[in-house]
Amino acid sequence: MKYIGFESQFINGDWVKGSAQGEIKVVNPFNQETILSVSTASKQDVDIAYAGAEKAQQNWGKLLPQERAAVLKKLIQVIDARYGELHEWLVSESGSTALKAHIELGSAKNIIEESISLIGRATGSIMPSSIAGQESRAYRLPLGVVTVISPWNFPFHLSMRSVAPAIALGNSVLLKPSSDTPITGGLLLGKLFEEAGLPKGVLSVVVGKGSEIGDYVVTHAATSFVSFTGSTPVGHRIGQLAMGNPIKRVALELGGNAPIVVLKDADVDEAVKATVFGRFLHQGQICMSTNRAIVDASIYDEYVAKLLAHVKTLKVGNPAEMETAIGPLINEKQVNEVKEKIALAEKQGATIAYAGGINGNLVGPHVFINVDPNSAIAKEESFAPLLPVIKAKDEDDAAYLANLSEFGLSSAVFTKDFERGVEFAQRIRVGMTHINDISVDDQTNAPFGGEKNSGLGRFNGEWVLNEFTRMQWITVQKTPRPYPF
Known part of the structure; x- marks a missing residue:
């Protein structure tokens, strides 16, 4: 039987109606049909969820490692059993193409598997001490309650990327998904973890407008850590709010303007194949999406000609159809x-070399040439199928x-000389660079994160382990110590 009851909040293991006034309509972005309406959470609902999370974490964090791992292993089984159902939700709610939905579900499963491995890697240490008769220890402990605020573009994966490791490492979680994707970004996770046997209160999902509960979940005294994925302006605000009293730890995965350098x-x-896939996957609505192509002047014309020929083959339309490359x-x-x-x-001088048209929420690919590197289309993030192609004089340029x-x-950097590519990559101030591949990549054992206004902190593997735990230094004086007074 398919899941039902998404009109409610998931608070402390119960499905309850949100107590705020109003609803959030869940709309199919392709045909604009209303799927359902979700009652919105109030600050009171948030208080109840956090109180339950604090209480549940005390027991969850003390469970044996294999007991926590068993829940996550069961979660993978539930996802496999409901794969088709989850795929349908991603297509209908987030506008994912069939290919993108498949990629997203696979990535989420990989995150859960990596999170299981973290349980056995959350170790402390015994350190040399400078004091006679003393044993010096470092304990790795859960943070407590973690708040996760997730976006709408890869809602299932980007929620799971924080929720799964946080729970694996003994924390409880309050998840606030985007209002555009409250089901795939939040309520579906509630259903899945519930079916997997997660104890009540370890995960709550609150759906509400950012203007009503957004700041509240960040500043709430119960939370120790805020994991946010979204826009840079909102990330700046969350970072500022987190510096209140008490101070919160934060991980901010924000905007991007990824170049592919040819x-x-x-x-x-x-290079053309990678550009097209890296830019137009999920309509360009990915933080790592190839936002601009920087091409050496000596091959610029050849590159543009082949790029346009490839772009013209892309099908724009219903995301449920397997051959569709660009959905809404x-x-x-x-x-x-x-x-x-x-x-x-256009006003700033760029020439549209190809315009794929706009019909409702369907925006076809648009390619720009004669682009000023200081223009908005080159310097700002475009969460859309827009691609400026910029001519570089030489490698230094x-x-x-x-x-x-x-x-x-x-x-991303394309060159036939691999080591030249690595040397060039180290000249770019970014968190990630891929030689002869697309700019869109997220692997569970590699550090994911950015520099400058792209964020703070790292996800995946040992890096996320450090984000979602705290170290406590404890010494044991085993023999009496002589004090100077």
């Missing part, structure tokens, strides 16, 4: 912003252009 010795055909943007607001970006790009951004999340 050096003069690159395989142009391969998440909502009308995003479409209007895209229209403004296109108009501004390409490095300068790659760094000409306030963001520093991901990047």
